[in-house]
Amino acid sequence: MSAGVPESRPADRAVLDLFAERLTAAHIEVRRVAGGGVAAEVSRVCAEHGVRRLGVPPGLPACWRPGGADVIVDVVEDHELSPAELDTLDAALTGCSLAVAETGSLVLAAGSADGRRALSLVPDVYLCVVREDQIEPDLAAAMAPIATLIKENGRPVVFVSGPSATSDIELHRVEGVHGPRRLIVLLVPA
Amino acid sequence: MSRRQRRVSRGRPHDFPAAAREALEDEQLRANMHRATRTIRARRAAAVAELPDFEELREQARRLKDDALDRLDEVLAQFEAAATAAGAQVHHAADAAAACAFVAGIAADHGVTELVKMKSLATDEICLDAALAEAGVDAVETDLAELIVQLAGDTASHILVPAVHYSRGQIRDIFRRTIARGRDVSDDPNELAEVSRLYLRERFLRAGMGVTGGNVAVAETGTVCVLENEGNGRMVTTLPPVLVSVVGIEKVVPSLDDLGLLLRLLPRSATGERMSSYVSLLTGVTPGDGPREYHIVLLDNGRRNALADPVGRQALRCIRCSACLNVCPVYTRVGGHAYGSIYPGPIGAILTPQLWGMEEHAKLPFASTLCGACAEVCPVGIDIPGVLLHLRARAVREQAPAPEKAVFGAAAWAFGSPRRFAAAQRAGRAAELPLVRGGLVRTLPPPLAGWSEGRDLRPVARETFREWWSRERGPQDAASAPRGAGEPRGEETP
Numbered sequence: 266m267s268a269g270v271p272e273s274r275p276a277d278r279a280v281l282d283l284f285a286e287r288l289t290a291a292h293i294e295v296r297r298v299a300g301g302g303v304a305a306e307v308s309r310v311c312a313e314h315g316v317r318r319l320g321v322p323p324g325l326p327a328c329w330r331p332g333g334a335d336v337i338v339d340v341v342e343d344h345e346l347s348p349a350e351l352d353t354l355d356a357a358l359t360g361c362s363l364a365v366a367e368t369g370s371l372v373l374a375a376g377s378a379d380g381r382r383a384l385s386l387v388p389d390v391y392l393c394v395v396r397e398d399q400i401e402p403d404l405a406a407a408m409a410p411i412a413t414l415i416k417e418n419g420r421p422v423v424f425v426s427g428p429s430a431t432s433d434i435e436l437h438r439v440e441g442v443h444g445p446r447r448l449i450v451l452l453v454p455a
Numbered sequence: 456m457s458r459r460q461r462r463v464s465r466g467r468p469h470d471f472p473a474a475a476r477e478a479l480e481d482e483q484l485r486a487n488m489h490r491a492t493r494t495i496r497a498r499r500a501a502a503v504a505e506l507p508d509f510e511e512l513r514e515q516a517r518r519l520k521d522d523a524l525d526r527l528d529e530v531l532a533q534f535e536a537a538a539t540a541a542g543a544q545v546h547h548a549a550d551a552a553a554a555c556a557f558v559a560g561i562a563a564d565h566g567v568t569e570l571v572k573m574k575s576l577a578t579d580e581i582c583l584d585a586a587l588a589e590a591g592v593d594a595v596e597t598d599l600a601e602l603i604v605q606l607a608g609d610t611a612s613h614i615l616v617p618a619v620h621y622s623r624g625q626i627r628d629i630f631r632r633t634i635a636r637g638r639d640v641s642d643d644p645n646e647l648a649e650v651s652r653l654y655l656r657e658r659f660l661r662a663g664m665g666v667t668g669g670n671v672a673v674a675e676t677g678t679v680c681v682l683e684n685e686g687n688g689r690m691v692t693t694l695p696p697v698l699v700s701v702v703g704i705e706k707v708v709p710s711l712d713d714l715g716l717l718l719r720l721l722p723r724s725a726t727g728e729r730m731s732s733y734v735s736l737l738t739g740v741t742p743g744d745g746p747r748e749y750h751i752v753l754l755d756n757g758r759r760n761a762l763a764d765p766v767g768r769q770a771l772r773c774i775r776c777s778a779c780l781n782v783c784p785v786y787t788r789v790g791g792h793a794y795g796s797i798y799p800g801p802i803g804a805i806l807t808p809q810l811w812g813m814e815e816h817a818k819l820p821f822a823s824t825l826c827g828a829c830a831e832v833c834p835v836g837i838d839i840p841g842v843l844l845h846l847r848a849r850a851v852r853e854q855a856p857a858p859e860k861a862v863f864g865a866a867a868w869a870f871g872s873p874r875r876f877a878a879a880q881r882a883g884r885a886a887e888l889p890l891v892r893g894g895l896v897r898t899l900p901p902p903l904a905g906w907s908e909g910r911d912l913r914p915v916a917r918e919t920f921r922e923w924w925s926r927e928r929g930p931q932d933a934a935s936a937p938r939g940a941g942e943p944r945g946e947e948t949p
Contacts, residue, residue, distance in 0.1 A: 287729065345743055348660040348694045368718075368730035381744040382693045382735075386686060408715035411736075415676045415711070419541055421741050426730035429686035433600035433616060434623050434644040435487075436494045442599060442648055443655065444686025444733065 280366045280402045285452065287369030291427040292440065294449045303329045303394060306451055307358060311338045314390050314447065320346070320354040322384060324377025329358065329394055343384045351383055356390035357445075362422075363410055364395050367403035370426040371395060371450065374414045382423055391445035393425070398455035469795035471818040478789040484620055485788060491619045492780070492787040498727025499778055499832070506723065516720055517836035519713050520772035524705065524762065530674045531753065534707050538677025541739025543749040545677075548701075550756050555586035557752055558666065558699055562592045565697055567663040571655075573681065573688040574598035575668025576775055577701045577754055579611060579797045583666070594666065595658050597687035599651050606633040612791030612799065614777035615725050620790050623647065655687065665691035665746070669702035670774070671717055672751075675710045678738040679751060682722065682731040689733050698746035700737065703754050705762075705771040717774060720834040724776035757810035766845040770805045772835040777802075779829035779839060785822055794819060801829035805842040808850070817854040820846035858902060873921075883915045 285295045298306045308331040311319060316338060321330060323342045331338050341354060360378030361371045371393050373379045378394075385391055401407040414420045429444030440446055478484060503509050523530050535545040548554035562570060570587070572578065572594050584594045584605070596605040600618035604611055607629045611617030618626065627642040634654045640646060667688065669679040679700045681688050692698060708714060714736075722728045740749050762768050780786045780800030791799035796807040796816070804823055808816035820843045829839040855863075869879040890896045896912035898904065918926075 291729070291732075352656070352660060370730055370734075375741060375744050382689060383745075386689045386693065404715045404719055405712075408711050412676070412711045415678060415736065415738050419739060419741060421738060421745055422736035423689065424730065424734035425732070426734070427684070427728075427732040429684070430732055431599045431648055431685045432726070433598070433603070433618055434626055434647055436491055436616070436619075437623070437644040439644050439648040442652055442685040442687065443597070443659070443690055 277402075280400055281397055281452075283402075284364060284366035284369065284400050287366060288450055291369045292430075292448075293369065293427060294447070295452055296449065297452045300454050301328070303451055303453060304331055307331045307392060308336050308338065310390075310392055310449055311356065314356065316355040316390060318354050318356075320351065320357040320380075320384050320388060322359055322378060322380030325358065325360065325380075326378065329360070343380055345381075346384075348383065348387065351387040354388040356392060357384050357388045358392045358394070359385050360394045360396075361399065362414060362420075363407060364400045365402075365404055365407045365424070366400050368424075368426055370407075370424045372407065372411065373423045373425060374411070374418075374420040375422075376420075382421060385423075385425070386444050389441065389445055390447045390449070391425075392449045392451060394451045394453060396453055396455050468815050468817065469819070471793060471795065471822045474793040474795060475785075475789040475822070478793045483622065483625075484790055487620050487622055488787055488790050491613075491616065492782075495616075495727065495781045499724060499781065500727075502723035502727040502729065503832075505729075506719070512716065512720055513834050513836050515716055516774075516834060517772065519708060519716060520774075520835050521769070523708050523713075524768060524771055527704065527707070527762065530707050530709055531704060533674040533709070534672055534677055535753075536677070537675060538679075538739060538751055541677050543677060543739045543751050545751045545753065548752050548754050548756070551581035552586075554581050554701055554752050554754050554756070555583050557750075558583060558701070559587055559590040559592060561697065561699055561750060562587065562664055563590070565663060567592060567697070569593045569595065569658070569662065570664040570666055571595050571597050571658055571662040571687075571691050571695065572601075573665070573667040573683065573691040574601045574617070575666070575701065576614060576797060577668040577703050578666060581701070581754070581756060583701070595655070595662075597655050597659070597685075597691060598683070599648060599685060599687075602651055602655070603629060606630070610792065611797065613780060614775050614798065614800070614802075620792070655690075659687075659690040659694055662691075662695040664697040664699070665695040667691055667698070667700045669700050669706055669751075670721065671714050672702050672707040673709075673711055673714050673736075674707055676738055678711070678714075678736050680714055680718075681735050681737070682733070683735075684726070684728075684732040686733060689735060692735055692737055693745045696746055697748045697750075698737075699750045699752065701752045701754055703756075703758060705758050705773075721774050721776055724778045724832070724834040757812075761806070761809035764809060764845075767805065767809050767842055769837050770802065770809060770842060772837055773802050773806065774835055775802075776834055778832040778834065782828040782832050784824055784826060784828070794822065801839045801843075802837070805837075805839055805846060808846055813846075813850055813853050817850040820844075820850055877919075877921065880915050880919060884917075887914050 288295050318339045320341050320343050359380040362374035362376045363372045428440045428448045429442045430440045431442045432438050538545050587594045596602045603618040603626055613619040623642040630640055630650055635650050667681050670682050671680040722731045761771055779802050783801050786800040794803050796803050798806045804819040808819050823843050825840045827840050869875045891914050899907040
């Protein structure tokens with residue numbers, strides 16, 4: 266957490282476990298995936314949720330995209346799709362810029378794998394790939410890299426810490442109001 | 456008269472006691488308020504208890520907000536420079552009229568006749584929706600609760616959950632009258648939320664302009680931060696080509712680290728969540744992502760008045776979490792509308808008169824039992840009871856009617872000397888004689904009748920201690936009566 270000595274983050278099981286625990290508590294589904302297994306897991310999630318059209322940022326690593334002859338998912342790259350075009354997608358798949366364990370947050374900052382903000386918002390199912398070395402323990406630690414992203418690159422930043430939800434009717438929680446109803450995090454080793 | 460009409464009628468004093476009495480007679484309202492506030496209280500308590508260093512964090516937050524307010528002009532200038540450098544356009548609005556005219560002007564410039572709005576207290580405060588309607592622009596509220604309130608022709612009753620005063624059945628009825636007309640919608644919250652989702656999605660996709668408030672503004676980067684759970688805020692801030700944020704000048708903090716601190720306190724204090732589902736940090740314009748044009752309106756609208764009061768200014772630390780509402784024995788019973796302000800509850804009772812004048816809101820500082828529960832939960836350490844007392848004194852100085860001032864003046868004069876005090880006691884004993892029933896004075900004659908409506912008075916003692924003392928020891932010993940036996944120090948002090 267403190268500056269100076271670089272920590273070996275992948276070894277920090279406590280942070281990793283806290284992150285997974287907080288995501289689960291916030292109704293985010295967490296799937297731990299081996300390094301080479303992302304594409305297969307994405308295909309599986311798409312099949313489970315009946316996803317036919319999957320939106321991805323153009324910069325998404327090729328090894329994360331569902332592929333192969335048996336895959337029926339149509340992968341659509343987001344080259345500034347209009348809001349109406351985004352609305353035809355069943356799901357979106359992106360990476361993130363960092364994550365925060367304390368609050369169970371994914372931080373999207375318009376990086377090449379993060380995509381535009383609208384991509385991870387409009388489709389009803391959202392998959393996000395998080396590398397273990399991207400997880401900061403708490404908000405205090407996360408603000409420094411976020412400051413760099415904003416100051417040096419002028420990036421818009423969104424913290425995603427749960428599925429779209431409302432408690433406006435008698436404080437009864439309803440998931441899936443305007444943003445994604447289902448949020449699935451694929452946690453991969455560094 | 457609808458609530459909305461009643462609440463925007465400016466110019467005559469707001470009568471909290473009358474409004475509170477009316478609210479207390481509404482049993483449905485009391486049941487809705489009781490259930491909702493009890494639930495949020497428990498959630499907040501659990502979320503705050505999870506922070507081992509809550510006291511330390513709130514002390515840091517108090518210092519941070521005070522520091523920013525102490526050098527507000529400098530921090531605002533830094534914010535403006537950074538936001539401008541990032542591609543935003545920054546404007547200053549001295550009052551509600553200026554802010555509304557500005558937003559309407561942007562809509563006109565772009566030929567926008569319908570825009571989408573995120574939940575925002577600042578825009579409620581300036582009655583932006585009504586002003587836009589007059590300019591021929593339809594402002595669609597997209598937060599579910601704000602939409603319910605808008606469709607009902609009502610106003611918000613809670614800072615965070617504006618439709619907290621409605622039950623699910625009442626909301627179903629509102630939808631059946633408006634966006635689900637002729638449809639057999641049930642009162643299941645899932646179904647009601649789905650109705651709003653479908654109604655709003657169309658509007659998000661075609662919107663030419665979005666309007667937000669701002670939870671925090673960050674000077675070092677010119678960033679506006681907004682928190683929400685539904686995703687409507689992300690729709691508003693990313694899909695339309697033009698975006699306007701109306702932000703109170705007191706929301707600015709120096710750095711992103713400061714924002715990080717407030718983000719640890721705000722969601723936990725507000726909804727009892729570790730973090731809201733979506734926190735957006737809006738910094739200028741990003742080509743290809745989000746709006747092409749971004750305007751930030753920095754709103755004064757009375758904030759500098761409040762800043763000028765050395766005690767009352769701490770109310771401007773408020774980050775609008777609403778924790779004080781949910782613990783307040785007055786708010787949880789009367790609900791938000793009785794306060795006659797977009798800012799109800801304990802924080803509203805100190806903010807409203809300072810922002811918009813004691814003339815119309817002099818009764819609000821008295822709308823409290825001074826129990827102190829609000830100060831205990833405040834994440835930025837606002838001493839709400841202390842400010843309430845301060846404002847009560849101001850209300851009396853500035854607003855008390857002449858007869859009341861005369862009565863208290865006479866009382867001060869009588870209490871100022873033992874001789875006059877004894878004479879007053881003798882006079883009181885004679886005057887109250889016809890009023891004593893069963894050992895108590897239960898009703899006073901006009902103009903004092905109102906005062907005895909909720910209180911019984913003990914009559915003046917048949918024989919006071921000083922009278923007994925002089926009877927037993929003789930009047931020459933009166934001067935040696937023990938201190939504290941009723942002898943005021945300093946005969947003629949006012």
